[in-house]
Amino acid sequence: MTQYLFQQLVNGLALGSLYALVAIGFSMIYGIVRLINFAHGDLVMIGAFTSLAMVVGGVPWPLILLFVLVVGAMAGVTIGAVIFRPLLGAPQVTGFIATLAVSIVIQNSALMILTGQPRNFLFPAVMRERVTFGTVQASVTDLLIIGLTLVLIAGLFFVVYRTRLGVAMRATAENLTAARLMGVAVHRTILAAFAIGSALAATAGLLWGGKFGQIDPLLGFVPGLKAFVACVIGGVGSIGGAMLGGYILGLAEVLFVGLLPQEFSGYRDSFVFGLLIVILLLKPSGLFVRHVEERA
Amino acid sequence: MSKNALEALIAPLAVVLAAAALLWLVLLGASDYLVTLIAIVLLNAALAVSLTLTNGFTGLFSLGHPAFMTIGAYVAAILTFSARRKPSMLPDLPAFIAGLELPLLPAVAAAGIVGALVAIVVGFPVLRLRGHYLAVATLGLIVIVQNLALNWDGITRGGAGLAGIPRLASVWWAFGLLVLVVAVAWRIKFSSLGRAMLATRENELAAECTGIDTVKMRLTAFVIGACFAAMAGALFAHLISVVTPKSYSVLLAFNLVVMVVIGGAGSIMGAVVAAAAITGLSEMLRPAEESLGLYGFSQVVVALSLILVLFFRPQGLFGNREPDFVRRLFSGRLFK
């Protein structure tokens, strides 16, 4: 029983880590441009296929990680530049219709290039081993996902709370005009937020492929949506909230499947989005945000 | 009914009859493929108009139409399905439904009602919040509905879907639904309710200050749109005789949004025109897509055209207006 519970816990934390990585970027971008970026989930797919291409090309794993971060950042900057600059000052709805269109372009371009056929994605053999702690075991992949996510989040928090760029990002998110008056080049700061958030999502794609073993051009849709749910749980726009929301969602999902009888496990996604609607009903500002921040 | 009200009905009625006559003429020489294509164009137009009613009139952003279509399709199909085969195919149906075998009209009505009820349940919590929550919550609704349809085997036959639905609908049913949707949308738009909805969209605070219950306006628009979407889904299922959990996807929601944006959010005629144009365009690109093996190509074209419209003509074809010509046509003052 301990082994079972422990495994569920590790599994939930690993899944939650992936959600958190995607949700944080989603929340950063929302926080700074008040824009729901529907294309954010597709960066997971881009990260996964970038990794696969390099695995096939025989690139060593640490380099792959670095490369995925860079590719994700570049893709994010491109999305930000394409969408955000021309639409600055347009109604919010216009902005997210545009991100939705970008998402459709990315998904269907990927379908054209890669076809809809799922492809196998394999971590090195060592990752499929299991480590034993006393009486319990966990998979190396899950532990790597949890550990790497913590490292990335620590790095992110350092950037956001301890560097000049991070302070400027938070200042811009709160008051764009005042930030400009302080001499912040806000366009560059906004694109930096796109870059950082997207790099995290692309890394989630690398890990996603490793955990589930198969990838296809449409794989970004569900993590993108779940990242939004995670953001709503934690309060949209807050980085810490998005992270906690991701972990809560991952654990809740795994517990839902693990503790209920087998025949309910197919209803997992219904559970997640039902949870979204319940939270929106009861606590629309999220579980961890004290004030409701609403801007139309 | 007063004499004036009767007179006001004559012109629109004449327009509908003329359109019906035109459709009849076109159908005379049409191949089966063309007839089906026309039916799909008409249903897409009805869907686009119902979405412009939801999104365009009140400034909401719902992506939920495919969810309501799926609900409508399953509800109607279950009601019209052969009572002989139902108990063995769909063992979990309650006995009183299993014994039913309804004609299409009540089945479509039932679909509309169930769609509207679901919209009330979902809309109530979500519509108090800003637009983007609704967008994502309705995307979530699509996932929930597909997920339920996939897993609730005893009522939906799971991933295989319901096949062999009686082919009760025809191009004329699609035409009828389009007329109904346009008539309702038109009546709403040029009434005090429509003006209240528009006020909600333009300036929520100001609208509330003049005593408009903006939440009620949004909910009304959302529920009416959902009701029509469910009815359209029901007709689709009885036109092509099949519905699966994946029949109506997020991609469809996106394409409907494209139609609304390109037509001009809030423009009824814009939605009709754009629906015909986009459906026609995708259909024209399909042979190229299939011969080159570039699946996804037509969708990329549609999405890129949307981005171009957003950048260069964000108000769409007609803004939220109706072309003068059409307004005069419907009011019987074409030559004045």
Place this chain on the structure above:
Amino acid sequence: MLEVEGLNVWRGATHVLKDVSFTVAAGELAALIGANGAGKSTTLLTLSGLLRARSGSARFGTLDLTHAKPERIVKAGLIHCPEGRQIFQSLTVAENLAMGAYVRGGRIAPETMAEIHTLFPILKEREGVAAGTLSGGEQMMLAMARALIASPKLLLLDEPSLGLAPKAVETIFDVIEALKKRGIPILLIEQNAAMALDIADRAYVMEQGRIALSGTGRELAGNDRVRQFYLGAT
């Protein structure tokens, strides 16, 4: 130092600034007074590069303000302390101050900090708290401190006394006078015309987007029209 010549600015379809010309000389405190909607804030936003002029020129030293990017203008030392304080509420007091030094790498020299703390002792006490929790007067002091840390060569102050308690207004004006004594040129917008004219070397009255009157602070304070409309004399 600052020379504005024939400036025309539109906001949407409205012609807000009409042929506005004025100057602020080195070491001088200039006041810009006028009714709500006269175009005072628009003037400052144009000088900071946030709004673009349709015609006319604005030069700060050798820098053409009508075409320079806002960040370039800040770097050149033209610092705008905006109306309504506009501090970053979710950032700490220290982080707000660091934003003042943003264009110079975000680092504040210890002696600058010491100076700020002498001018505004309260900010030292509140260093680590979120700026949104400060009182209105404290927030205004933070906003001014943030502007000073940018080491202004010309300081634009937009309605520093707006919405403050009388005591806080006095403190703010004391600080403005102290800055003037140090020779920092200031362009001050104030609805409290009496206090502004009292300390101004030069003053301009703006009416419906035009400079209607100009003179020394004392001259304008003695002007009948100014007395009637802006100083509330009967």
